[in-house]
Amino acid sequence: xxxxxxxxxxxxxxxxxxxTPALRNFxxxxxxxxxxxxxxxNGAGKSTLLNILSGLLTFDTGNxxxxxxxxxxxxxxxxxxxxxxxxxxxxxxxxTAVENLKIFGGIYGIIxxxxxxxxxxxxxxxxxxxxxxxQIKTYSGGMKRRINLIAGLLHQPKVLFLDEPTVSVxxxxxxxxxxxxxxxxxxxxxxxxxxxxxxxxxxLCSRVAFMDEGKLLCKDTPQxxxxxTNCPNLESLYLKLTGKTLRD
Amino acid sequence: xxxxxxxxxxxxxxxIRDVAGLCLMxxxxxxxxxxxxxxxxxxxxxxxxxxxxxxxxxLDNDILGNSxxxxxxxxxxxxxxxxxxxxxxxxxAVARGNYxxxxxxxxxxxxxxxxxxxxxxxxxxxxxxxxxxxxxxxHILIDPTLKTSFRNTLMSTMKEYSAxxxxxxxxxELLAALNQSFPFMLGTxxxxxxxxNFDVQYALxxxxxxxxxxxxxxxxxxxxxxxxxxxxxxxVGLINERKDGSxxxxxxxxxxxxxxxxxxxxxxxxxxxxxxxxLFALGIYLFPHLGLPKLLLGDNAWLLLPMCxxxxxxxxxxxxxxxxxxxxxxQAAVLAALSVVIFAAIxxxxxxxxxxxxxxxxxxxxxxxxxxxxxxxxxLIRNGTLMDILPECAYSLGFAVVCMGIALGYNRRRKx
Ligand SMILES: Nc1ncnc2c1ncn2[C@@H]1O[C@H](COP(=O)(O)OP(=O)(O)OP(=O)(O)O)[C@@H](O)[C@H]1O
Ligand SMILES: [Mg+2]
Numbered sequence: 001x002x003x004x005x006x007x008x009x010x011x012x013x014x015x016x017x018x019x020t021p022a023l024r025n026f027x028x029x030x031x032x033x034x035x036x037x038x039x040x041x042n043g044a045g046k047s048t049l050l051n052i053l054s055g056l057l058t059f060d061t062g063n064x065x066x067x068x069x070x071x072x073x074x075x076x077x078x079x080x081x082x083x084x085x086x087x088x089x090x091x092x093x094x095x096t097a098v099e100n101l102k103i104f105g106g107i108y109g110i111i112x113x114x115x116x117x118x119x120x121x122x123x124x125x126x127x128x129x130x131x132x133x134x135q136i137k138t139y140s141g142g143m144k145r146r147i148n149l150i151a152g153l154l155h156q157p158k159v160l161f162l163d164e165p166t167v168s169v170x171x172x173x174x175x176x177x178x179x180x181x182x183x184x185x186x187x188x189x190x191x192x193x194x195x196x197x198x199x200x201x202x203x204l205c206s207r208v209a210f211m212d213e214g215k216l217l218c219k220d221t222p223q224x225x226x227x228x229t230n231c232p233n234l235e236s237l238y239l240k241l242t243g244k245t246l247r248d
Numbered sequence: 249x250x251x252x253x254x255x256x257x258x259x260x261x262x263x264i265r266d267v268a269g270l271c272l273m274x275x276x277x278x279x280x281x282x283x284x285x286x287x288x289x290x291x292x293x294x295x296x297x298x299x300x301x302x303x304x305x306x307l308d309n310d311i312l313g314n315s316x317x318x319x320x321x322x323x324x325x326x327x328x329x330x331x332x333x334x335x336x337x338x339x340x341a342v343a344r345g346n347y348x349x350x351x352x353x354x355x356x357x358x359x360x361x362x363x364x365x366x367x368x369x370x371x372x373x374x375x376x377x378x379x380x381x382x383x384x385x386x387h388i389l390i391d392p393t394l395k396t397s398f399r400n401t402l403m404s405t406m407k408e409y410s411a412x413x414x415x416x417x418x419x420x421e422l423l424a425a426l427n428q429s430f431p432f433m434l435g436t437x438x439x440x441x442x443x444x445n446f447d448v449q450y451a452l453x454x455x456x457x458x459x460x461x462x463x464x465x466x467x468x469x470x471x472x473x474x475x476x477x478x479x480x481x482x483x484v485g486l487i488n489e490r491k492d493g494s495x496x497x498x499x500x501x502x503x504x505x506x507x508x509x510x511x512x513x514x515x516x517x518x519x520x521x522x523x524x525x526x527l528f529a530l531g532i533y534l535f536p537h538l539g540l541p542k543l544l545l546g547d548n549a550w551l552l553l554p555m556c557x558x559x560x561x562x563x564x565x566x567x568x569x570x571x572x573x574x575x576x577x578x579q580a581a582v583l584a585a586l587s588v589v590i591f592a593a594i595x596x597x598x599x600x601x602x603x604x605x606x607x608x609x610x611x612x613x614x615x616x617x618x619x620x621x622x623x624x625x626x627x628l629i630r631n632g633t634l635m636d637i638l639p640e641c642a643y644s645l646g647f648a649v650v651c652m653g654i655a656l657g658y659n660r661r662r663k664x
Contacts, residue, residue, distance in 0.1 A: 055499070055500060056500055079502040080502050084497065088496075089492075089493060090492070090494050091492070091493070092261075092262065092489075093492055094261075094262065094265040094266070095258070095261050095262070095265070099258075099261055102254070103254050103255075104254075105254075106251065107251050107254045107255065107501045107502065107503050108501065108502065109250050109251065
């Protein structure tokens, strides 16, 4: 079995000014080469966990290590190894796609020639070659999602954090994105990913974890979970686990 | 280094895509410096030019009336018109605003003084005290809009000449009386009137320094205003990056908050220097063609650079501070604009500090724009040296450090 690349132990997080914790004694471990799915209703704490893992948020108690380095002490060593694709579009709207990518690539320290090569490949792959010199604010929702993803892949990270990468995109874009994720995973990138699409997770993930209200409910391969709970698929397991009440 | 260059490239692109912000940075101060210099130059011009019109009815036609008339017509501050009409018509002319001042010297005014002097001398020789009678009243009519300072100038001129006339008559009568009782004739006794001379100069450190005028005040003043106004674009820019999520991505990248601020500071420092160069160039090269005084830099013009850099850093620190403590554009824009306008007002940008009441002079010391303006005055008007601007530079740098320190500290406590 491959090595553990991400270790999260008993992590607690309560936002300042909030009474209910966003994460409660949360523990998971992810192995190298996995596509790990974090599933749960709105407000479950998925984004909170990914933000903590990307070093954007501090946590209160617990231990986290990524690629053998401890958070938050060795954050500066961790940052070049991880790629982050936030839930919202995190790009400069008044800059063009090429300008955005040049800037982010430059901050990773990728040399210009190499950067240009990678940019061309990715823009081509995601069908943005034609519109690469347009300001991001003129892009459609699906195009924004694709360029948001490219910005996280430029430096070829060892670990990739994706927060709902397929939300509000059409079937074509979604297929393209998922195909690409499988491809880079095959090339050795470990992926942690959140989604509200159970079918997509069932097809893509090597393992999934269900969470609600900051707590881990269960984790295993999709096949094992379905078998052990006698549910026809992940979606019915999800409803069984989390109920039908609406969340904030 | 590659990181910093990438960050600078990003900040540069964000800046040039923000057309409204660029206008605010460059067009607004140009408009202001022209407007304010023209306005103030006009006011200052009025004081120097012979603009105050005086109409005088000299019914006396003797020494007192004539010497006042002569002096006023020779004075640079007044334009004299001699009236031949009645006192009442003169009053109407002033009331209509045709003249700012009307003066009526009554008939036989000199004679009355002369008579009084004669009586006083005669009584004096008898060892008696004389109480003057038949005193003379000169009527002065003033337009209500006339400034007190002009009224005072006029009054002191009038008083000076009537006192001189009185003294001259007294001396004449005294001499006449003495000649009657003395065995031999005395000649006239007179000083030529130039025993005490006045030498008025601006208190400058040396001769080459510029004379304060509308240009020497307004160019540095509005340059500083422009420099501090960048805190608006800077703080709104910081908020925008936080709002559009790009700041979040930057934090996830191998780049520290300090590097992020450093890039912003370098770029905006460059903007400030550009504003400074532009406005000073206007003062030097364009103003003289428009009939405005030319901007003179004094002997130590190179000191302008360190002073400008220190003020710019204070402005950048302030912008970063505002961008950090506020949570949305409107808040940041309103807070930055309002505080810069208030700092400018109390700092002596609109009206010079020396015209303010005592309490405001003390309050003006808390404005970073006041430190900058004082520093510029020290260089441009007082021809000061490096030592003279060190305190102002130190205050400005201290202010910058405190502002950025608060922003950095605040960031440590609260990510994203
Ligand atoms: N900045 C914040 N301040 C206070 N509370 C927050 C903040 N961000 C999130 N929360 C709260 O933390 C909890 C977890 O939120 P989080 O965004 O991690 O959920 P999520 O699982 O990503 O939900 P979604 O599927 O809607 O994206 C929620 O109760 C949310 O209200
Ligand atoms: Mg989320």
